[in-house]
Amino acid sequence: MSSSSPPKVLIVGGGPSGLILALSLLHNGVPVRIIEKNSQPRLGQRGAGIMPRSLELFTYLRIVDDVMKSAILTPTVRMYKMPEGVQTSHEFEMSPHRHPTPTNPFLNPVMLGQDKLEKIFHAALARFGCFVELGTELQGFQDLGDRVQVHLIKRGFSLDPNAGTPETSEYEWVIGTDGARGVVRNMLGLSFHGERKVENFIVGDICVENLSQKYWHMWGDASDVLISLRATETPKLFNFVIGGKNVVHRELTNNEEALKRCFKEHTGTQNNLKFGEIPWMSHYTPNIRMVETFGYGRVYVAGDAGHVHSPTGGQGMNTGIQDSFNLGWKLALIVKGVAHPQLLQSYTDERIPVIEEMINQTTKLLKRTLENDDEAWKTSGSLFQLGINYRWSPIVVDERHAIEAEREAAEDAYLDDFGFDDDDEDEAGELKIDSYGADHDGRLQAGDRAPDSSGLVIHHPSKAFNQTCQLFQIFDAAHHTVLLFAEIVDVKGVLRTLSAYPPSLIRSVVVVRPKKQVPSEASSANFVLEDRDGHAHAAYCPSGVCGVIVVRPDGIVGAIAKGSVWLNRYFRGVFTAI
Numbered sequence: 001m002s003s004s005s006p007p008k009v010l011i012v013g014g015g016p017s018g019l020i021l022a023l024s025l026l027h028n029g030v031p032v033r034i035i036e037k038n039s040q041p042r043l044g045q046r047g048a049g050i051m052p053r054s055l056e057l058f059t060y061l062r063i064v065d066d067v068m069k070s071a072i073l074t075p076t077v078r079m080y081k082m083p084e085g086v087q088t089s090h091e092f093e094m095s096p097h098r099h100p101t102p103t104n105p106f107l108n109p110v111m112l113g114q115d116k117l118e119k120i121f122h123a124a125l126a127r128f129g130c131f132v133e134l135g136t137e138l139q140g141f142q143d144l145g146d147r148v149q150v151h152l153i154k155r156g157f158s159l160d161p162n163a164g165t166p167e168t169s170e171y172e173w174v175i176g177t178d179g180a181r182g183v184v185r186n187m188l189g190l191s192f193h194g195e196r197k198v199e200n201f202i203v204g205d206i207c208v209e210n211l212s213q214k215y216w217h218m219w220g221d222a223s224d225v226l227i228s229l230r231a232t233e234t235p236k237l238f239n240f241v242i243g244g245k246n247v248v249h250r251e252l253t254n255n256e257e258a259l260k261r262c263f264k265e266h267t268g269t270q271n272n273l274k275f276g277e278i279p280w281m282s283h284y285t286p287n288i289r290m291v292e293t294f295g296y297g298r299v300y301v302a303g304d305a306g307h308v309h310s311p312t313g314g315q316g317m318n319t320g321i322q323d324s325f326n327l328g329w330k331l332a333l334i335v336k337g338v339a340h341p342q343l344l345q346s347y348t349d350e351r352i353p354v355i356e357e358m359i360n361q362t363t364k365l366l367k368r369t370l371e372n373d374d375e376a377w378k379t380s381g382s383l384f385q386l387g388i389n390y391r392w393s394p395i396v397v398d399e400r401h402a403i404e405a406e407r408e409a410a411e412d413a414y415l416d417d418f419g420f421d422d423d424d425e426d427e428a429g430e431l432k433i434d435s436y437g438a439d440h441d442g443r444l445q446a447g448d449r450a451p452d453s454s455g456l457v458i459h460h461p462s463k464a465f466n467q468t469c470q471l472f473q474i475f476d477a478a479h480h481t482v483l484l485f486a487e488i489v490d491v492k493g494v495l496r497t498l499s500a501y502p503p504s505l506i507r508s509v510v511v512v513r514p515k516k517q518v519p520s521e522a523s524s525a526n527f528v529l530e531d532r533d534g535h536a537h538a539a540y541c542p543s544g545v546c547g548v549i550v551v552r553p554d555g556i557v558g559a560i561a562k563g564s565v566w567l568n569r570y571f572r573g574v575f576t577a578i
Helices: 016-027 052-060 064-070 114-126 183-188 249-253 256-266 316-335 341-370 399-417 491-498 520-524 535-540 564-574
Strands: 009-012 032-036 076-080 088-092 136-143 148-154 165-171 173-176 193-196 201-209 215-220 226-231 237-243 280-284 287-290 299-301 456-460 480-485 506-512 527-531 548-551 557-561
Touching: 009 016, 009 165, 016 032, 016 114, 016 316, 032 136, 052 064, 052 316, 064 114, 136 183, 148 173, 173 183, 173 316, 183 299, 201 249, 226 256, 237 256, 249 256, 249 280, 287 341, 316 341, 399 557, 399 564, 480 491, 480 535, 480 564, 491 506, 491 520, 491 564, 506 520, 527 535, 548 564, 557 564
Parallel strands: 009 032, 009 173, 076 215, 173 299, 480 506, 506 527
Antiparallel strands: 076 088, 136 148, 148 165, 193 287, 201 237, 201 280, 215 226, 226 237, 456 527, 480 548, 548 557
């Protein structure tokens, strides 16, 4: 609970999605309470893969440096010749190393145990005076229209299921981030359609001596017994997966000695390996399901509470983080009285197509994994989540589409005058949704991820004069950032337009070309930056048509405009209660 003021939002579930949502709201000045029914913090690597897009979002919360200090790059995969299991059959990079670029500072997934990642999140929460309440379980709730009444049981650190103190409280909003087996989704009555696969896996962590920590080791395949031992950031600790048609799952999950014998038997003749402590393990069957809507009224869900799927591709935790980022800033505006609750419909509108495509991709990867296709283990391209977008969203605005529509209408009228038909024209209003951006042509559009830009020189504020920075150091989870490219924008007029909106919610950034004079009216902006290397202009307005770019608090381009008219159209669609 936040210690400074009464919480407005109750977050049910203390995993990554809930913790990120809490951080997002706290950065926006919204006090929260976060509860977790487990009496002890979760152990284990679990969802250890952190995709580049998540690392970018961590910059918005100013925690990325803490994550990168502890994380490691994905180890090289080493597969062994069987049945001996000693000689290497082949090696490959699950994610070949790529160097950062001016617009993409993170191009490599990293690995960090979920328990350690959650500690970083907890430390960030503590800086706001907020702490996860362990041993506190939601028993029920009633949406009363203007608030939600909740019924809790507080057991603290007691393991006795019959112990505990009842509590009834009220909050403006309740968000369920309590996982696939959580109660919020069920109590809310949300459908959870999908399927349960027949394949079974045993997952967990184990200490191993005399095994190289440089590799992700694999023996066998899914047609018999597959053993995977992935090196972690902790010396001698390996994350394991055991799968295959000939694995006796029930026996292995209930008997640690049997599990160690399985490792010995199926890693060939590597008799020098010593299998020790098993901090945690679990039996896992892929369950592939999702909600049709993320909620209604004053109760919503995020993360695994709204979607579950195969772990192949490392999308799960990262997708939950993006759920929370999408929801957090919108909920904050509503709590502050700046936006109407209807804004939350865009949470469902934007995220559901992304979840559908994520499930499609991870299910295909699971199938290929079970078919012993090495390519299924490789992580690259769309799985980095840098192409995820909301171009179809009803709340994003791109003035260039209107300009292009006018041009096409004029061309059509010209053709009609001469009796020509355009047989190739698509049906009016039809918009193809490509939520992972696989087919995008590289042109930035409203709804896309906002790129970074390095090599920017600060002219204002004066206390930072002549220092260099990146856009990702300016973007954050609590502000809309409006970029004004001075060469093609009426800076004075746009800044006057922005002055009509709450200054605590918007940052204005005037960007000038190298060695160009800074307009005098730019002094009223929050930042004036010289685009020394030209990366910002190249990324955001290469055509020189629209020079006003709005970046949302979740790192998505909310609007691309020529000036104040379409800028107002965006903010009036978001700040709907002003």
